[in-house]
Amino acid sequence: MNIQDAHIYPYIKNYLDRIPVATFKKGTYFSKAENRDNQIYYILSGNVNVESFSEMGKKVLVDSISENEFAGQISYIRQSNFYCNSLAVTDVKMLCLKEDLMSILMKNLEFSTVFYFKTSSRIYIMYKKMLMNSLFSQCELVAYYIIDNSHKGQFVYKSIYDICEKLNISRRSFYNIINKFVELKVLEKGSDCIYFVKDDNYLIEKSDNVKRFMENTY
Structure with missing residues (x-):
């Protein structure tokens, strides 16, 4: 997917010179719980798994996301920490929205509405899957x-x-x-x-x- 086709393009088009495009090979952990990287990613292509690990080594698949979705340590923005790692399941291409730019973008009501809608929808899906496993x-x-x-x-x-x-x-x-x-x-x-x-x-x-x-x- 081209940047111009991204759902958030109308809100970032004036900041493209401040938004690096990152690519990660399949099997790469690009965002780890123990290393806060102070940025949010936006997936242009590829698939990402969000995983959580216990100290005993047990792994839980928290979510699976693909293009036109936000990724990375989103829980920090909600003043929390899910201690999750993000894994490139395929080769992925993403926009890197640095913390200072995110602060500017979040002041735009339309952008913040899109951000909260997308991330809240993912939380609903995650929670429903967890309920499914319990019920x-x-x-x-x-x-x-x-x-x-x-x-x-x-x-x-x-x-x-x-x-x-x-x-x-x-x-x-x-x-x-x-x-x-x-x-x-x-x-x-x-x-x-x-x-x-x-x-x-x-x-x-x-x-x-x-x-x-x-x-x-x-």
Whole structure:
């Protein structure tokens, strides 16, 4: 995406000489909790994961964001700190909005409205996903994920690690559930990374509560 196509372009067009464009390779942590970098990023292209780590090494996927979204240590602006790291999941290209420029931009009512709307919307999505993990069983979550990511009767995945990170479950739990579905003839194992959906009615019924919750049909 070109800078001119960014949602915030009308508000930053007079400050472009003060806004560096940064690129980060896939796998790069560009903003770490322990190092306040005094700037907010705006994603022009690519995907970013926001992660939080405990002292024991447990990692939680907090959010996944892409172009036309703000990234970085946004919680500081709300006088808090979520202690999150930002990881480039793909190669990314971003605008760097330094703290002094952000102070100027936030005085513009239209810009601040866009900023708060975008970041508040992300918090709502993050919180809803956390509620989903608390309200429903892992079996229901996996069934919903399979239905949501199946095409023409096939569930094809690239990375078990990514799935488990999104669902916040262990790989052991995921495989146990998948194997149970195979035993029940709900799924049939194909070649590597492919399962054939043999009983989609079972998965639809099993995931119905999750679907209604996530898609706002309660």
